[in-house]
Each structure stands twice: as structure tokens, then as C-alpha cells.
Amino acid sequence: MATVERHPVQPGKQLIYEGTRIPPRCPTILDVPAHLAGNEDINQINFGPNHPSTHGVLRLVVDLDGELVVGLRAVIGYLHTGFEKTMEQKSWWKCITYPERIDYLSFQTNELVFVLAIERLLALEVPEKATWMRMCLLELNRIHSHLVWLGTACLELGAISMFWYTFRERDQILDLSEMVCGTRMHTRYFQAGGLAEDIPTGFYDECWKFVEQMPKAVDQYEDMVDRNRIWLERTKGLGLLSADDAIALGQSGPCLRASGVDWDLRRDQPYLFYDRVYFTVCTREHGDVWDRYKVHMDEMRQSVRIIAQCLEQLQKFEPGAPWIADDRKVVLPPREELHTSMESLIHHFKIVTEGYRVPEGEIYTTIESPRGEMGCYVVSDGGAKPWRVKFRAPSFVALQATATCMHEALIADMIAIAGSLDTVMGEVDR
Amino acid sequence: MSYDALPGLVETREAFGETTLVVDPARLLEAARYLRDELGFSFLSDVTATDYLGWGDQAVAGYIGTAAGRDLNRPGSHGLAHRPVRKPKRFSMSYHLLALRAGAPRVRLQTFVDDGEPVESVIPIWPTADWHEREVWDLMGINIVNHPNRVRILMDEDWEGHPLRKDYPIGGEPVRFSGEE
Numbered sequence: 085m086a087t088v089e090r091h092p093v094q095p096g097k098q099l100i101y102e103g104t105r106i107p108p109r110c111p112t113i114l115d116v117p118a119h120l121a122g123n124e125d126i127n128q129i130n131f132g133p134n135h136p137s138t139h140g141v142l143r144l145v146v147d148l149d150g151e152l153v154v155g156l157r158a159v160i161g162y163l164h165t166g167f168e169k170t171m172e173q174k175s176w177w178k179c180i181t182y183p184e185r186i187d188y189l190s191f192q193t194n195e196l197v198f199v200l201a202i203e204r205l206l207a208l209e210v211p212e213k214a215t216w217m218r219m220c221l222l223e224l225n226r227i228h229s230h231l232v233w234l235g236t237a238c239l240e241l242g243a244i245s246m247f248w249y250t251f252r253e254r255d256q257i258l259d260l261s262e263m264v265c266g267t268r269m270h271t272r273y274f275q276a277g278g279l280a281e282d283i284p285t286g287f288y289d290e291c292w293k294f295v296e297q298m299p300k301a302v303d304q305y306e307d308m309v310d311r312n313r314i315w316l317e318r319t320k321g322l323g324l325l326s327a328d329d330a331i332a333l334g335q336s337g338p339c340l341r342a343s344g345v346d347w348d349l350r351r352d353q354p355y356l357f358y359d360r361v362y363f364t365v366c367t368r369e370h371g372d373v374w375d376r377y378k379v380h381m382d383e384m385r386q387s388v389r390i391i392a393q394c395l396e397q398l399q400k401f402e403p404g405a406p407w408i409a410d411d412r413k414v415v416l417p418p419r420e421e422l423h424t425s426m427e428s429l430i431h432h433f434k435i436v437t438e439g440y441r442v443p444e445g446e447i448y449t450t451i452e453s454p455r456g457e458m459g460c461y462v463v464s465d466g467g468a469k470p471w472r473v474k475f476r477a478p479s480f481v482a483l484q485a486t487a488t489c490m491h492e493a494l495i496a497d498m499i500a501i502a503g504s505l506d507t508v509m510g511e512v513d514r
Numbered sequence: 515m516s517y518d519a520l521p522g523l524v525e526t527r528e529a530f531g532e533t534t535l536v537v538d539p540a541r542l543l544e545a546a547r548y549l550r551d552e553l554g555f556s557f558l559s560d561v562t563a564t565d566y567l568g569w570g571d572q573a574v575a576g577y578i579g580t581a582a583g584r585d586l587n588r589p590g591s592h593g594l595a596h597r598p599v600r601k602p603k604r605f606s607m608s609y610h611l612l613a614l615r616a617g618a619p620r621v622r623l624q625t626f627v628d629d630g631e632p633v634e635s636v637i638p639i640w641p642t643a644d645w646h647e648r649e650v651w652d653l654m655g656i657n658i659v660n661h662p663n664r665v666r667i668l669m670d671e672d673w674e675g676h677p678l679r680k681d682y683p684i685g686g687e688p689v690r691f692s693g694e695e
Contacts, residue, residue: 110662111641161668168653169678204530331556331614334642345614353618444598447530448610448622450559459560459610465569465598472678476560476610484645513668 100326100343100371105488106333114487116147116155125149131498133162139236139502140509144486146498153493158486163513171473175439176202176276179470183460184270186475187511189229192221193453194475194511195274197460200355201449202276205442205464206414211406212357213398214278219356220291220394221264221273223387227298228257229454230380230387234305237377237503241318246308253301256294263287276440277415278408288399291391298388302381319374323489323501326371333488334481337456338379339505343371349452361393373504380506414440439468455479455506475514479507515553515619521545532622539607539625539633546609546623546639555611555621558636561646562608563654566601567680602626605656607633609643627656635661653678 107114120126126147133143141162147155167186171179183198184191196218203210235250258268263284265271273280309315325335330343340347348365350358366382368375408415416435417428444466450459459476482505489501517526517533522541527534537545549555603626613619627633635658636643647658648667655676658664666673675682 106641111637111644113663161666161670164668166677169684173684332641334558334640347614349618352616445529446534446564446608446622448532448560448608448620450612450620457559457612461560461562461608461610463564471569472564474560474562480645481642484642 100324100369104329104332105324105326105491106329107487111333112158112484112487114153114156114490120149120154123149126154128155133159139507140512142483142502142507142509142512144498144502146495148495151494151496153490153495153498156487156490156498158483160480160483160509160512163509165514167514168473168475171470173469175468176442176470177435177439179473180275181270181272183475184272185510186477186514187453187455187479187508188269189232189508190225190454191270192225192274193451193458195272196222197449197451197453197458197475198462198473199274199276200451201447201460201462202442204447204449205445205462206276206440208277208409208411208414210278210409213283213401213405214407215356216394216397217279217283217407218274219358219361220391220398221261222356223390223394224257224260224291224294226387226454227384228254230384231257233454233506234377234380237500237506238309238315240499240503241315243309243312243315246305249301249305249308253298256297260287260290260294263290275408275415277411278406280408282404282407283398285403288395291395295388295392295395299385302384306381316374318497318500319377319504320372321370322373322493322497323376323504324371324491325485325489329488330371330485333485335456335485336478336481337452337454337506338376338383339456339482339485341365341367342375342379344369349450349457353450355451357397361390363387363390373500376504376506441466441468442470450476453478455482455508455511475511477511477514479505479509479511480514482507483512517553517621519548519552521548532620534622534624536624536626539627539631542623542625543634543636543639546636549611549621549623550639554613554615555619557612557614558609558640558642558646559612559620560608560610561636561643561650562610563650563656563678564606564608565604565654565678565680566606567604569598569601603628603631605629605654607650607656609636629655630657632657632659634659635664637661652676655679 109115126149128147131144131146133141143159145157146153167182171182183194187194231250231254235247238246261271262268264287265273325343327343327345330340346367351365363386366379368378412431417431421428422432442464444464446463448459448461450457456478458478461474462470463472465471493501517535520535521544522538524538525536605627607625609623611621633656635647645667647661650656651658651664652666652669653676
């Protein structure tokens with residue numbers, strides 16, 4: 085294989101291992117070595133699909149030599165629900181509700197990537213207030229996703245108390261979500277053109293409270309496990325993934341940054357107003373479970389910073405500033421107009437029954453979800469329904485790294501390693 | 515960046531700020547290798563296929579649309595009085611590439627194939643293509659060749675048909691384990 089280009093390589097950076105560890109025959113299957121093949125002592129076991137520490141319904145077929153993992157194959161598809169096929173049967177307007185359900189931890193990120201695709205095809209201008217609010221909610225959502233990851237990853241390694249602490253903050257985020265959208269999850273708050281409703285009064289105050297409290301909470305989490313000997317021994321130096329291998333395997337997000345690749349779409353390919361806020365892209369260089377944990381912790385602090393800047397900007401807007409584009413062919417007219425304006429009634433009726441039409445074309449939008457590069461490929465034939473929708477799910481790609489990361493792992497470490505890849509099975513199987 | 519030297523280049527399209535490079539399916543691997551080694555597209559973001567069966571056959575024109583009556587290019591215009599541009603073959607394969615450098619350049623490598631026409635696996639160039647290509651085979655039935663493990667990934671191993679094809683029946687799934695068996 086030719087060398088893969090490493091984005092900004094820090095001088096004097098140490099590679100964590102030389103060469104590549106991607107299995108040569110098939111990149112996602114760890115084959116039992118030839119000298120062990122046919123050995124009666126090799127046990128093949130099923131880890132999952134129904135196992136408390138598989139983050140859903142992941143099945144790993146593992147060949148064990150004693151406690152050592154010598155062969156591994158991941159089997160997925162147990163949660164396949166055919167979202168992409170279903171979306172082809174719905175109008176653009178009704179489709180927006182589907183992407184959220186694909187990844188139930190970062191629902192708003194998924195919602196946004198699809199909404200952005202529609203807006204780019206329609207060339208819709210989104211009001212500034214809506215963009216700032218989207219960013220604010222996205223970062224809240226990122227923290228939410230990281231918190232669930234942290235809680236469950238620690239739970240799997242026996243650190244049960246962390247779970248209760250992370251869910252304390254997670255609940256606050258869901259309360260904020262309920263305040264804004266009326267629902268705690270699967271909000272459907274982003275519309276093509278902006279937001280579904282205005283930001284409720286009192287949201288800023290509640291959100292500021294959260295911004296003040298969250299960094300302290302992150303400190304607490306770190307205090308709980310950072311000097312815990314069991315945690316250290318079960319995370320450090322395990323599940324190694326070098327920068328070259330991570331790029332070749334298409335890894336993205338915290339997984340890629342923990343391997344020392346300084347890459348974040350929020351900074352390198354700015355969308356929304358990410359080029360107008362200050363934040364640091366958090367990287368580590370060893371690519372082990374510990375580094376992935378640390379990247380998650382650092383990112384939560386950065387997200388809080390971004391939320392604070394979004395709130396400052398949002399509070400500059402006059403009450404009642406527009407939150408959705410003024411295009412009556414795409415955006416529902418305000419409810420009160422329906423009682424007085426015939427034209428508004430017609431627009432409302434046409435959008436709800438038939439939906440709007442999106443110009444012919446194909447488009448691929450990408451954003452940085454909590455798990456990495458979330459992509460959405462959309463093909464339109466100019467009609468009221470998408471011709472084809474495809475989601476590039478970062479979890480789906482992350483699981484392809486299992487065979488590479490499990491190099492000489494013990495079965496107990498396998499749980500830590502699989503957990504550290506931060507996968508959501510709903511997104512893997514779609 | 516110039517793509518004129520790309521092996522097997524058929525057409526270059528610019529739309530919505532994205533570059534699409536259509537190549538001859540027989541020279542896909544060459545083109546992929548060129549893009550990775552010469553132009554630095556080391557990151558394969560996504561591989562996907564689209565079925566264009568019936569594309570543009572039903573009128574997509576709106577219920578009241580006429581060519582003269584509306585500005586067809588306006589967002590949300592209901593009067594699309596034209597048919598979408600014909601595709602050369604039934605399926606398109608799209609490879610979404612990214613170069614990890616300033617500006618985050620992206621490009622879509624695309625190739626058109628008919629049912630059953632072989633498409634070379636790009637695993638030797640981007641190992642991450644493994645599961646993406648299995649998914650494309652599973653759901654769309656694109657004949658990926660030289661894949662080390664071309665088996666179904668999302669559907670059951672004994673599933674018949676490829677669900678994302680446009681001619682796949684919707685809602686007619688046979689019930690397994692009914693009372694008569």
C-alpha cells in the first residue's frame with residue numbers, strides 16, 4: 085500500500101506502531117493465524133447480538149485461544165429498518181422526521197444533515213437567528229451523546245456510579261430539549277429554511293445555568309476515574325489504531341483525533357457559523373482507549389464554550405426576530421394567517437398534502453456529528469419525494485476498525501475496545 | 515485542481531458546488547489510484563449506488579405547471595415542466611472522496627453500470643470500502659468483483675432480491691412461519 089497522507093503531522097510525532105495492522109486478506113476480518121488453524125483448543129464463541137455490553141445488537145464472532153482473541157468478525161444488520169427505502173416513499177417535508185431516528189443519541193445532528201441537503205438544493209437562505217440556535221442545539225446534542233457514551237463505557241468496565249452522574253447532566257439537556265421542542269428526543273425542530281418554532285422565553289436562562297454547571301461536572305467525571313487504577317489499566321495502551329490505519333479505514337470524529345490526526349469538519353470545512361466561534365480541536369496521539377476517552381472529555385468542554393458563544397449571539401436578537409426563511413413555497417405560513425388569508429391557506433394545504441418540489445440534482449452534505457463525519461447523499465428528480473437518500477453513518481465505518489484494534493487483545497479488553505469506538509447500532513444498521 | 519489527466523474520464527460535472535467525475539467502469543481502479551496517489555484523496559467517505567430505473571418516465575411536471583407560467587428555477591417552484599436528464603445506464607456508483615488538507619476538497623467519483631455489469635472492488639486502494647461495497651451488493655445488487663468477502667451485510671444471508679432497487683415490491687413481503695406451515 086502506498087503511504088497515506090497525514091494531515092498536519094506534528095514534528096517529532098511518534099507513530100504508535102510501525103506499518104499497518106489492517107488484516108491483509110479482508111480489512112474487517114481477523115483470520116485465525118495459520119499455525120493455530122484447526123487447533124482443537126480454539127473456541128469460537130458468539131459475543132452478542134444480545135449482550136449487555138454490545139451497545140445494542142452487535143454480534144462479534146470471536147475465536148479464542150484461551151483468553152486471547154485470535155480471530156474476529158463483526159456481524160451487523162439486526163436493527164436494519166430500511167430508513168432509506170422508506171424515505172423514498174415520503175415527501176421531502178415528511179422525510180425530515182426519519183434521520184433523527186437513525187441515531188437516537190445525536191438526533192439533531194442527523195436531522196440537520198438532511199435539512200442542509202434540502203436547503204442547498206433549494207438554495208434557501210436561513211435567518212441568522214436560526215443558524216445560531218441550530219449550533220447551540222447541536223452542541224448540546226454532542227454533549228448528550230458523549231455523556232451516554234461515557235456512562236455506558238464505564239458501566240461496561242464496572243464503574244457503575246459514573247452512569248448515574250452522567251445521566252444527571254443528560255437529563256438537564258433533555259429538559260432543555262423539552263422546553264424548546266416539546267419532546268425530549270426526536271425533536272423535529274429543524275425545518276428546511278430554519279426552525280419549526282420561535283425560541284421559548286426562559287430558554288436562555290436555563291441554558292446559561294447548564295453552561296455554568298457543565299464544566300464542573302466534567303471535572304467531577306475525571307476525578308472519578310482518572311486516578312482509578314482499574315480504569316487506567318483497562319484503557320491505556322489498548323485497542324491501538326495508528327493515524328495511517330485510521331485514515332485508511334475511514335475513521336472519523338473522536339476516533340480519528342485520538343489517533344493524532346488533527347481533523348474536525350467544524351473547523352476544516354465550516355458549516356453554519358462554526359467559523360465565527362472560538363474552540364479548540366482536541367487531539368491525542370496514542371490512539372488507544374484512554375485517548376479516545378480523553379478526547380470525548382475535552383470535546384465536552386469545548387462544546388460548552390461554543391454554546392456560551394451561541395447564547396451571547398442569540399441574546400442580541402430582538403424578540404420575535406425571524407427564525408425561519410420567508411419562502412411560502414417551502415415554509416409553512418404562520419398559523420394565525422390561516423384564519424384570515426386565503427393564499428396562506430392554499431400554501432399550507434399544498435405543502436402538507438403534496439409537499440414542495442426540490443430541483444433536480446444530487447448532493448452530498450457532511451457535518452461533524454458526535455461520532456464523526458456524518459454524510460447525506462440525496463438525489464432528486466425534481467419531484468416531491470427524494471429519489472434516493474443515503475446516510476454515511478460514522479458508526480458503521482467505526483465498526484470496520486474492530487478487526488484492526490483487536491490485535492492481541494484479551495476477551496475482557498474486547499469489551500473496552502468495542503465500547504471505545506462509540507457506535508450506535510441504530511445508525512450502523514439504519 | 516485539474517482532473518483532465520484522470521484515467522478513463524468520461525465527463526466532469528459541476529453542480530451545487532460539487533465536482534462529479536464520471537469514469538469508465540472498466541478503468542475505475544486506475545482512476546481511484548490516481549485520485550489517491552496523485553491528488554491526495556486519501557479518505558473515502560462513502561460508497562453508494564443509485565437505481566435510475568424509471569427515472570424521468572413518469573411526468574415530474576407539477577399539477578398546474580406550464581413552462582411559460584412559472585419561473586422554473588425558483589425554489590419550491592411547482593412547475594417543473596421538463597423531464598430530468600437521462601442517465602446513460604441503470605445504476606450509478608458514487609464514491610465520495612475527501613482530501614485531508616486545507617480547504618477540505620471533495621470530489622465524487624462516479625461510474626454508470628447496467629444490471630450485472632462487474633464493478634471492481636476498491637478495497638486495495640481504500641480498505642474502508644469493504645462494508646460499503648457489501649452494502650451496495652446487498653441492497654442494490656451491484657456486481658462487485660474481487661471483493662474478499664462479498665456476502666450480505668444488512669439483510670439475512672438467505673434474503674432474496676435487493677431491497678433498494680426501484681422494482682423491488684413494497685409491502686409485499688411474504689410472512690414467514692405462518693400457521694399453515
